[in-house]
Amino acid sequence: MRKKVYLDYSATTPMKKEVLDEMLPFFNVQFGNPSSIHSFGRDNKTAVAKAREQIAKTINAASDEIFFTAGGSESDNWAIKGVAYALKEKGKHIITSKIEHHAVLHTCQYLEKEGFEVTYLNVDAYGLISLEELKAAIRPDTILITIMFANNEIGTVEPVKEIAAMAKAHGITFHTDAVQAYGNLPIDVKELGIDLMSISAHKVYGPKGIGALYVKKGTKLHPLIHGGAQEKKRRAGTENVPGIVGFGKAAEMAFEDLEGHMESLISKRDRLIQELKERIPFMHLNGHPTKRLPGNVNICIQFIEGEALLLSLDMVGIASSSGSACTSGSLDPSHVLMAIGLTHEVAHGSLRITIGDFTTDEDIDYVIQQLPPIVDRLRQMSPLFEKVKGGN
Numbered sequence: 001m002r003k004k005v006y007l008d009y010s011a012t013t014p015m016k017k018e019v020l021d022e023m024l025p026f027f028n029v030q031f032g033n034p035s036s037i038h039s040f041g042r043d044n045k046t047a048v049a050k051a052r053e054q055i056a057k058t059i060n061a062a063s064d065e066i067f068f069t070a071g072g073s074e075s076d077n078w079a080i081k082g083v084a085y086a087l088k089e090k091g092k093h094i095i096t097s098k099i100e101h102h103a104v105l106h107t108c109q110y111l112e113k114e115g116f117e118v119t120y121l122n123v124d125a126y127g128l129i130s131l132e133e134l135k136a137a138i139r140p141d142t143i144l145i146t147i148m149f150a151n152n153e154i155g156t157v158e159p160v161k162e163i164a165a166m167a168k169a170h171g172i173t174f175h176t177d178a179v180q181a182y183g184n185l186p187i188d189v190k191e192l193g194i195d196l197m198s199i200s201a202h203k204v205y206g207p208k209g210i211g212a213l214y215v216k217k218g219t220k221l222h223p224l225i226h227g228g229a230q231e232k233k234r235r236a237g238t239e240n241v242p243g244i245v246g247f248g249k250a251a252e253m254a255f256e257d258l259e260g261h262m263e264s265l266i267s268k269r270d271r272l273i274q275e276l277k278e279r280i281p282f283m284h285l286n287g288h289p290t291k292r293l294p295g296n297v298n299i300c301i302q303f304i305e306g307e308a309l310l311l312s313l314d315m316v317g318i319a320s321s322s323g324s325a326c327t328s329g330s331l332d333p334s335h336v337l338m339a340i341g342l343t344h345e346v347a348h349g350s351l352r353i354t355i356g357d358f359t360t361d362e363d364i365d366y367v368i369q370q371l372p373p374i375v376d377r378l379r380q381m382s383p384l385f386e387k388v389k390g391g392n
């Protein structure tokens, strides 16, 4: 059988067996509605409360500050629209960055059509925002700063604590999209000064379609989904109990040995980067060399089409990505790679390899063995590369 190596952990992660085992009874045995007052309902209410507690613990929040949603996208939408609507009498200005996930960017663009004003901060060549530029962008009518914890494409980790402090000093609510950071970096919402934070289960070996929004006590936030009284009347809809239970278990497991998890990923990541650099000329790393997600490798390989590279890798069983999960499939160069200053041509030769808990040293060896000859073969078809080689 052909070898298969999954290296797209930022797109999604495989669910852990322990997580699945925990979830299974909630589909058909313990299936009650948590809002029902009979025992079937009560049991499930307890299960939801347990998961809320499990997740709260991992970020040093109180359990009544965790609100379940249908995933990272909903959490981002809720945080941004929820603050905008709640504070619109105070001001209509929002600050974000140019490299946010589309769940943030498109929400901001939607609000612009509704009369809000949005400043999109630049990033440097590593993908870091500038605190000076942030400070200069703050206005008396700024109500929200939303900057991601870590970028999903290039892995750069933003200076969240400093951003939060600046927001607080100006009385501005601070939201961070931590969908990629959660489970891969330590996060203490109190210590960091975060008001709202989006997380998602399927990036941490939990199920898809379930996420959460951390809402610091006292944060003004309008509901996004109206209906029943679930989630303290702030997010209506019968709870996705199997998903919630799975998220709770996945969260608990992700933080059991966070340091060990990080160390293991960082050593594999750095070995892969180093070995590829030695074997592939005209290749460079996107994102910050150290302020980056433990499992993220994003490289640009010049004189190559990213799509051709992806397909060739897929043919030898390696699953990777040319950009974010959401942008692959489109021919537009990634907005993140554009924002860090790459040209269209270079951006098109980008490859994102993201490693995770089930990645072995042999998997890394396999990429080191397979990728360089693929690059050579594809470059042989590139007239541009021929020119460079010939020195013309």
Ligand SMILES: Cc1ncc(COP(=O)(O)O)c(C=O)c1O
Pocket (backbone or CB within 6 Å): 010, 011, 070, 071, 072, 073, 074, 076, 101, 103, 148, 150, 151, 152, 177, 178, 179, 180, 200, 201, 202, 209, 211, 325
């Ligand atoms: C940074 C970031 N935010 C938000 C999302 C959306 O999360 P979900 O897939 O749970 O809706 C993703 C998913 O790729 C992401 O990487």
